[in-house]
Amino acid sequence: MSQSRRAPLDGIRVLDLSRVLAGPFCAQTLADLGADVIKVERPGSGDDTRAWGPPYVRDQGGNDTSESAYFTSTNRNKRSIAVDLATAEGAAKVRKIASGCDVLIENFKVGGLKQYGLDYDSLKADMPGLIYCSITGFGQTGPFAHRPGYDFMIQGMGGLMSITGERDDLPGGGPQKAGVAVTDVFTGLYGAVAILGALRERDDSGLGQYIDLALLDCHVAMLSNQNLNYMTSGQAPTRAGNAHQNVVPYQVFKTSDSFMILAVGNDSQFRAFCEVAGHSEWVTDARFATNSTRIVNRQVLIPLIETIMLTRTRDAWIAALEAVGVPCGPIQTIDQVFDHPQVQARQLWRNIDHPVAGSAPTTASPMNFSATPVQYTRHAPMLGEHTEEVLREFGIEP
Numbered sequence: 001m002s003q004s005r006r007a008p009l010d011g012i013r014v015l016d017l018s019r020v021l022a023g024p025f026c027a028q029t030l031a032d033l034g035a036d037v038i039k040v041e042r043p044g045s046g047d048d049t050r051a052w053g054p055p056y057v058r059d060q061g062g063n064d065t066s067e068s069a070y071f072t073s074t075n076r077n078k079r080s081i082a083v084d085l086a087t088a089e090g091a092a093k094v095r096k097i098a099s100g101c102d103v104l105i106e107n108f109k110v111g112g113l114k115q116y117g118l119d120y121d122s123l124k125a126d127m128p129g130l131i132y133c134s135i136t137g138f139g140q141t142g143p144f145a146h147r148p149g150y151d152f153m154i155q156g157m158g159g160l161m162s163i164t165g166e167r168d169d170l171p172g173g174g175p176q177k178a179g180v181a182v183t184d185v186f187t188g189l190y191g192a193v194a195i196l197g198a199l200r201e202r203d204d205s206g207l208g209q210y211i212d213l214a215l216l217d218c219h220v221a222m223l224s225n226q227n228l229n230y231m232t233s234g235q236a237p238t239r240a241g242n243a244h245q246n247v248v249p250y251q252v253f254k255t256s257d258s259f260m261i262l263a264v265g266n267d268s269q270f271r272a273f274c275e276v277a278g279h280s281e282w283v284t285d286a287r288f289a290t291n292s293t294r295i296v297n298r299q300v301l302i303p304l305i306e307t308i309m310l311t312r313t314r315d316a317w318i319a320a321l322e323a324v325g326v327p328c329g330p331i332q333t334i335d336q337v338f339d340h341p342q343v344q345a346r347q348l349w350r351n352i353d354h355p356v357a358g359s360a361p362t363t364a365s366p367m368n369f370s371a372t373p374v375q376y377t378r379h380a381p382m383l384g385e386h387t388e389e390v391l392r393e394f395g396i397e398p
Contacts (some may be wrong), residue, residue, distance in 0.1 A: 007034025007373050012199065015098050016040065016078065016104040017085075017113070019047040021151070022180055023135050024074040024213065025188030027105050030195065030217055031077035032365045032374045038101070039075065039381065040094055043082040047071055060358040067357065075380040076352060076362050081391065082384030090103060092117040097394050099127055102208075103195055105274065107135040110145050120210045130208040131198040133191055139214030149215045151181040158183065159220035163226055166241040173239065187218040249273075250292040252331065255358040258314040262305075263327040272324040277308050295386055354379045 012035040024039075024047070030166045031037040039182040041047055053068035084090040095118060106113060106124075113119045114199050120132040134140065137149010141323055155161050155177045165176025194211045202208060220227070229245060237245055242261075244250035249264050264270050267290055274282045282304075287297040294301055309317065314330060321328045332340065338349050347364055355361035365374040388398040 007372050007375065008369070009033040009035040009199075012036070012103065013101045014038065014103040014105065014195050015094070015101040017104065017108070017118070018135065019093075019107065019196075020049055021184035022187040022191070023105050023107040024049075025185055026133070026135070026191035026195070027076050027078065028076060028190065029192040029365075031101070031270060032367065034372070034375070035103070037078040038097060038386075039078045039080045040085070040097075041080055041082050041305055043084050044383065046080070046082070047075070049074070057354065057357045057360045059356065065356045067354075067360070067382070072362070076376065077279070077378045078381055079378070079386035079390055080381035080384055081387040083118050083387070085113075091118060093391065093396050094118060096396055097390070098123060098130065100394055101130065102199065103131045103133065105133045105135070105191065105195075109148060110134075110140055112134055120265075124208070124210075128207055129202060131195055131202065131211065133195055133211040133213060134161065135187060135191060135213045137215045137217070139217060140212045142346065144216075150181040151215065152177060152242070154183045154215045154219050158216055159226070160219065161222060163223075163237050163239055163245075165239050167239050170241070176239075181347055182222075183215050183219045186222045187213060187215050190218045233395065243298075243302075246295070247291060248298050249302065251302075253306060253309040253316040255309050255317055256312060259331050260309075260314045260317060261329050261331060262309075262315040262321070263329075265327060270294070273333070275324045276320045276324060276326070277305070279308065350376050352376050352379045355382060355385075 009030060012030070014030050014035045014037040014170065015029055016023065016039040018024055019041075027037050027039070039047075045051070049071040050068055052070040054064065055069045056064040056209055057067040057069060057072055059065055063197075075251050083093050085094060094116075098118065111119070114122065117123075120130075120134070123130055123132065136145070137154065138144040138147055156175065160182070161175040164178060166173045168174060191211070191213050194213065198209055198211060225246065226237050229235075242252035247263075247265060249262055249270075251262065252259055253262050262273070265319075270288075270291075271283045274280050282301075286293065288294050288301055302387055312320075318328050318330065330336075337343055343349075347367075348365045349361050351359045352362055360379055362376060362380075364376075367374055392398045
C-alpha cells in the first residue's frame with residue numbers, strides 16, 4: 001500500500017452482527033477495503049458456519065484444524081469477540097461498541113434485535129450517524145416479512161431455478177440450483193454497495209440511515225436481462241440448458257475429446273467462426289446471417305454446429321478460434337482453475353498467516369486498486385480471539 005494514501009475505508013468501523021454468508025460476505029468486502037470490522041459471535045459456538053465442515057483448514061502437517069473452510073471463506077480481515085447478546089450485560093457491551101461504529105450489519109429475523117435494544121429505532125437517537133443495514137429473506141415489509149429466507153429457497157421462489165438447468169423435455173431436465181449460494185453472495189455485494197452509498201451521503205448530511213436489504217429483492221434484481229425478456233415479451237423465460245436465451249451460437253459444445261464453450265457475441269464473430277469451421281456459406285444463408293435470424297432458426301443451426309465441433313479436439317478448436325478473435329474456452333474444474341496461468345498471474349490464491357494452521361488459504365479480492373491495494377492482514381478470526389482487545393478499546397471491562 002502507498003505510504004501516502006490510506007485504504008479506501010480506513011477509519012471506518014463496522015459492527016458485524018451477521019452470520020452464515022450474505023452478511024459476513026458484505027462485511028468482509030468492507031474489511032477488504034480497509035474498514036475495521038468487529039464480528040460479534042455467540043460464546044462457545046460462534047457463527048453457524050464454524051461447524052460447517054469438513055473440509056477444515058489444515059495445518060502444516062496436513063491435519064485438520066478446528067476452523068471450517070466455509071467460515072474461513074467469508075471472515076478474513078475481521079476481529080472476533082464472543083459476547084452473549086441474550087444477557088443484559090452482553091447487550092450493553094454491544095450497544096457501547098455500536099456507539100463507536102459507523103456501520104452495523106445484522107441478519108436477525110425481523111424485529112429480532114429489538115428485545116436487546118439493538119434495533120435501529122433503539123439506537124438512532126443516540127447514534128444519529130450510524131448506518132444500519134438489515135439483511136433478511138424478504139425485507140422489513142410485505143406479507144412474507146416475518147418468514148425466514150434461505151438462499152436455496154430464494155433461488156426457487158425468485159425464478160433462478162426456472163431458467164437454470166437442462167430443458168424439461170431433455171434427459172436431466174428439471175429445476176436446478178446454482179452451484180454457489182449466488183443469492184447470498186449478490187445480497188452481500190448489494191449490501192456493501194448500499195453501505196458505501198450511505199457513507200458517501202453521510203459526508204454531506206452528517207446523518208446515518210437504515211438500509212432494508214432482502215435476499216428476494218436482490219435475487220430478482222440480479223436476474224437482469226431475463227427479467228426484461230419477460231417484461232417486454234410477456235413470456236417467462238424457461239430453462240435452456242447451456243444455451244443463451246438471446247444469442248446464438250452461445251453455449252456448450254462437445255468436441256472429439258471433451259467439451260468447450262463457444263460464445264459468439266455478434267455477427268462479425270459468427271463470420272469468423274464460419275470461416276474456421278469451413279462453412280462460409282452459413283454467413284450468407286438468410287436463416288443464419290444475423291443473430292436475430294439465428295435465434296429464430298436455432299433448432300436448425302445448432303445441430304449443424306454440433307456435427308462440425310465433433311471433428312476436432314477441444315484445444316484445436318480453441319487455438320483456431322482464439323486466433324481470429326472468436327470468444328471460446330474450456331470448462332474447468334476448480335483445481336484446474338487455480339492451475340490456470342491467468343489465474344496464477346492474477347494471484348487469486350493467497351495465503352494468510354494463521355495461529356493454528358500456520359498458513360491458511362484465501363481467495364483474493366477481485367478489487368484491484370492501483371494506489372491502495374487490498375491488504376490480507378488478518379486471518380479469519382478464531383472464536384473470541386479479540387474479545388479482550390476490543391472491549392478494552394471501548395473502555396469496557398472484559
